[in-house]
Amino acid sequence: MSKITALDTYDVRFPTSRELDGSDAMNPDPDYSAAYVVMRTDQPSLAGYGLAFTIGRGNDVQKAAIDALNHHVAGLDLDEVIDDLGGFARRLIGDSQLRWLGPEKGVMHMAIGAVVNAAWDLAARAAGKPLWRFIADMTPEQIVATIDFRYLTDALTPEEALTMLHAAAAGKARRLAQLLQEGYPAYTTSPGWLGYSDEKMQRLAREAVAAGFRTIKLKVGMNVEDDVRRCRLARATVGPDIGIAVDANQRWDVPDAIAWLRHLAEFRLAWVEEPTSPDDVLGHAAIRHAVAPVPISTGEHTQNRVMFKQLFQANAVDLIQIDAARVGGVNENLAIMLLAAKFGVRVFPHAGGVGLCELVQHLAMADFVAISGNKDDRAIEFVDHLHEHFVDPVVIANGCYIAPSAPGFSAQMRTDSVAQYVYPEGPAWCMPVDTAKA
Amino acid sequence: MSKITALDTYDVRFPTSRELDGSDAMNPDPDYSAAYVVMRTDQPSLAGYGLAFTIGRGNDVQKAAIDALNHHVAGLDLDEVIDDLGGFARRLIGDSQLRWLGPEKGVMHMAIGAVVNAAWDLAARAAGKPLWRFIADMTPEQIVATIDFRYLTDALTPEEALTMLHAAAAGKARRLAQLLQEGYPAYTTSPGWLGYSDEKMQRLAREAVAAGFRTIKLKVGMNVEDDVRRCRLARATVGPDIGIAVDANQRWDVPDAIAWLRHLAEFRLAWVEEPTSPDDVLGHAAIRHAVAPVPISTGEHTQNRVMFKQLFQANAVDLIQIDAARVGGVNENLAIMLLAAKFGVRVFPHAGGVGLCELVQHLAMADFVAISGNKDDRAIEFVDHLHEHFVDPVVIANGCYIAPSAPGFSAQMRTDSVAQYVYPEGPAWCMPVDTAKA
Numbered sequence: 001m002s003k004i005t006a007l008d009t010y011d012v013r014f015p016t017s018r019e020l021d022g023s024d025a026m027n028p029d030p031d032y033s034a035a036y037v038v039m040r041t042d043q044p045s046l047a048g049y050g051l052a053f054t055i056g057r058g059n060d061v062q063k064a065a066i067d068a069l070n071h072h073v074a075g076l077d078l079d080e081v082i083d084d085l086g087g088f089a090r091r092l093i094g095d096s097q098l099r100w101l102g103p104e105k106g107v108m109h110m111a112i113g114a115v116v117n118a119a120w121d122l123a124a125r126a127a128g129k130p131l132w133r134f135i136a137d138m139t140p141e142q143i144v145a146t147i148d149f150r151y152l153t154d155a156l157t158p159e160e161a162l163t164m165l166h167a168a169a170a171g172k173a174r175r176l177a178q179l180l181q182e183g184y185p186a187y188t189t190s191p192g193w194l195g196y197s198d199e200k201m202q203r204l205a206r207e208a209v210a211a212g213f214r215t216i217k218l219k220v221g222m223n224v225e226d227d228v229r230r231c232r233l234a235r236a237t238v239g240p241d242i243g244i245a246v247d248a249n250q251r252w253d254v255p256d257a258i259a260w261l262r263h264l265a266e267f268r269l270a271w272v273e274e275p276t277s278p279d280d281v282l283g284h285a286a287i288r289h290a291v292a293p294v295p296i297s298t299g300e301h302t303q304n305r306v307m308f309k310q311l312f313q314a315n316a317v318d319l320i321q322i323d324a325a326r327v328g329g330v331n332e333n334l335a336i337m338l339l340a341a342k343f344g345v346r347v348f349p350h351a352g353g354v355g356l357c358e359l360v361q362h363l364a365m366a367d368f369v370a371i372s373g374n375k376d377d378r379a380i381e382f383v384d385h386l387h388e389h390f391v392d393p394v395v396i397a398n399g400c401y402i403a404p405s406a407p408g409f410s411a412q413m414r415t416d417s418v419a420q421y422v423y424p425e426g427p428a429w430c431m432p433v434d435t436a437k438a
Numbered sequence: 439m440s441k442i443t444a445l446d447t448y449d450v451r452f453p454t455s456r457e458l459d460g461s462d463a464m465n466p467d468p469d470y471s472a473a474y475v476v477m478r479t480d481q482p483s484l485a486g487y488g489l490a491f492t493i494g495r496g497n498d499v500q501k502a503a504i505d506a507l508n509h510h511v512a513g514l515d516l517d518e519v520i521d522d523l524g525g526f527a528r529r530l531i532g533d534s535q536l537r538w539l540g541p542e543k544g545v546m547h548m549a550i551g552a553v554v555n556a557a558w559d560l561a562a563r564a565a566g567k568p569l570w571r572f573i574a575d576m577t578p579e580q581i582v583a584t585i586d587f588r589y590l591t592d593a594l595t596p597e598e599a600l601t602m603l604h605a606a607a608a609g610k611a612r613r614l615a616q617l618l619q620e621g622y623p624a625y626t627t628s629p630g631w632l633g634y635s636d637e638k639m640q641r642l643a644r645e646a647v648a649a650g651f652r653t654i655k656l657k658v659g660m661n662v663e664d665d666v667r668r669c670r671l672a673r674a675t676v677g678p679d680i681g682i683a684v685d686a687n688q689r690w691d692v693p694d695a696i697a698w699l700r701h702l703a704e705f706r707l708a709w710v711e712e713p714t715s716p717d718d719v720l721g722h723a724a725i726r727h728a729v730a731p732v733p734i735s736t737g738e739h740t741q742n743r744v745m746f747k748q749l750f751q752a753n754a755v756d757l758i759q760i761d762a763a764r765v766g767g768v769n770e771n772l773a774i775m776l777l778a779a780k781f782g783v784r785v786f787p788h789a790g791g792v793g794l795c796e797l798v799q800h801l802a803m804a805d806f807v808a809i810s811g812n813k814d815d816r817a818i819e820f821v822d823h824l825h826e827h828f829v830d831p832v833v834i835a836n837g838c839y840i841a842p843s844a845p846g847f848s849a850q851m852r853t854d855s856v857a858q859y860v861y862p863e864g865p866a867w868c869m870p871v872d873t874a875k876a
Binding site: 313 | 464465466467468469492493494495496498499500502503506533534535536537538539540541542543544545546547548587588589590591592688691692693694714715716717718719720721724739741742744745747748751752
């Protein structure tokens with residue numbers, strides 16, 4: 001009987017702040033980082049990989065939180081984990097002492113998400129399937145058994161979820177073939193970072209359209225005149241048929257958001273992302289009502305399924321971002337995608353960062369095949385950074401994510417990348433001596 | 439010019455699980471713990487003390503999060519901190535890289551709260567005043583300058599807060615004298631832990647009433663028949679004039695809470711605390727509406743001012759608990775108490791744990807003198823555990839907290855207690871060798 005032997009963790013940081021890649025109104029100088037976890041087994045060729053994404057400082061705290069889960073994992077039978085991924089996640093979330101640190105939010109919940117995702121990666125590898133396919137091949141009963149419905153039953157019961165999944169099962173084979181042929185739509189944020197000049201933004205926007213993307217996203221929220229100018233330039237650059245979304249990264253209070261967005265309404269935005277605090281369900285509802293029909297969204301910082309449930313109950317959003325590494329792993333994202341499907345809300349997964357594109361494509365593709373049945377009215381974010389550090393990087397063709405075929409969740413980092421960027425001892429972080437001071 | 443030299447941190451844990459003190463429906467075996475922080479200065483006799491309360495495992499993660507803030511603090515001028523406690527807190531909360539780990543929730547936010555509270559302790563000590571008095575002696579303008587109104591202005595603007603504080607200033611001197619004479623009402627949870635027998639609960643309830651407490655609180659949520667029996671026994675024990683509150687510690691989904699509470703309505707409960715997820719604003723509103731007039735409350739796990747704002751906006755609660763060590767420090771609790779005063783919601787601070795009684799009494803007393811002007815329609819929780827480890831422990835007389843007179847925030851732990859209970863190397867954690875195995 002195979003055993004899980006340990007969680008090995010690594011503090012991996014990329015010095016992205018040197019180029020202002022990833023700069024926005026709230027995050028002027030991120031160093032994209034991963035608290036990276038390898039779930040080892042007693043089979044040298046079989047391990048599970050997961051990560052929590054951070055933007056630099058605090059990645060060590062995130063790593064310590066993953067280490068705090070080691071005692072729940074080391075020594076478990078491999079089959080016990082992969083045959084009951086719901087029970088595995090519930091044991092981590094249910095640790096009553098660790099639960100005090102959240103509950104189900106922030107550092108500790110992201111740590112649980114990284115470990116739970118590593119277990120799904122391991123299960124998919126053991127089955128020889130990419131994760132999206134592993135999920136798509138599960139029965140409705142198996143999917144429902146992985147989900148923690150605690151605090152959801154006023155909006156979605158296990159019985160309702162089963163009914164939805166059974167209804168979706170009819171078209172699975174057709175959609176699976178369609179996904180393999182067409183891929184899954186992507187949109188790109190690469191042109192839109194706040195630290196870029198107008199010229200760089202326009203050049204990258206042109207390149208994005210030429211590469212087949214149908215939507216681009218710009219960061220906003222520092223200065224309204226700049227935002228109006230950038231939106232106008234972007235619209236002139238991409239023409240009338242390409243979607244332009246904007247992302248304020250939580251910059252505004254509710255009254256500020258309403259006033260600011262009136263200046264941007266003329267650009268027929270595809271959506272406005274994170275106008276205010278991710279915790280402010282009622283604030284999003286108030287903004288959406290005031291600026292209608294401008295579509296409002298949030299989600300990359302939405303801490304758990306309870307907050308998503310309320311965003312839907314309050315009619316606070318037109319669409320959501322999900323994040324593969326913010327909530328408690330695949331299980332909780334399945335719950336969120338089921339809730340979104342029930343409430344008729346479209347999902348535009350958050351990606352970029354470190355490995356987020358690699359991870360979230362699997363969730364969106366599983367949603368298309370097994371849950372919502374839709375993909376052409378939505379898109380996965382794409383940012384062309386840092387993919388070279390992954391063993392099975394995403395493949396984009398004509399503005400679409402191509403369905404991964406390698407077994408697992410695509411979260412495995414290259415060994416040489418981990419060695420190069422491990423913080424603070426990796427060579428990437430040993431800066432040259434300032435000769436002026438010598 | 440004096441400097442702050444360092445944050446020293448300690449992982450202090452008390453083995454409370456051995457006696458089931460603190461047991462409830464979600465936390466069967468807590469080891470009450472503190473990630474304890476000492477803000478050192480270059481004056482040997484002057485330091486600030488703060489803590490994040492946890493219940494055991496994960497206290498090391500909490501300590502690591504406080505350590506991650508050291509670079510914001512070490513080397514600062516003392517006067518720069520104590521003259522601008524608002525700016526100090528905003529710099530910690532505004533660290534864009536660390537902010538990703540929340541934002542403003544969970545482990546990282548509790549760490550910020552511990553450090554911010556240590557700065558307030560330091561400021562009050564430097565002024566030679568207990569913290570409640572230090573706050574009460576601030577001008578309305580000074581209080582408002584400490585508060586981060588971001589994400590609040592749709593419910594409370596700085597101008598409104600100023601108006602409220604100026605209106606309250608009139609009666610300050612009278613209320614200060616009243617507080618010194620009468621103390622501040624307390625209620626006690628000591629009888630109500632779920633692990634206690636009926637006999638122990640009844641004995642402790644009798645003792646509580648004899649000691650002058652006007653309200654007791656029982657833990658509920660494991661088994662409805664047990665809860666009905668315990669409420670009936672408690673009511674028979676304390677008579678009709680003593681308040682009985684119950685606390686479900688987040689045990690129920692929304693429909694469960696509604697069904698369960700119909701069984702308890704006959705006991706005229708003072709309030710029902712944490713019926714469901716602390717994140718579920720709309721769920722609390724639905725429960726409150728369904729079981730009215732049973733009073734509903736939450737707050738000890740409410741992560742920040744944005745969630746409290748929504749609880750008030752949604753009419754989701756009749757009263758709230760505030761916690762001195764869950765949110766981002768004194769500044770954020772001032773914001774929450776101002777919001778509560780504006781919305782007319784009574785505050786029953788959460789205490790118990792490690793040092794929470796010591797801390798929160800200062801906030802409630804400052805609220806009475808300088809903000810809400812009320813104390814006799816509310817009460818601070820009291821649990822008679824672990825006070826012996828503090829240099830300036832709370833004093834209770836005739837069911838009231840006596841106003842502290844020593845300078846500071848009462849969070850300083852005894853040096854010998856820290857040495858005894860530091861984890862894992864302290865003598866309290868070096869268990870006797872099991873001789874049966876020898």
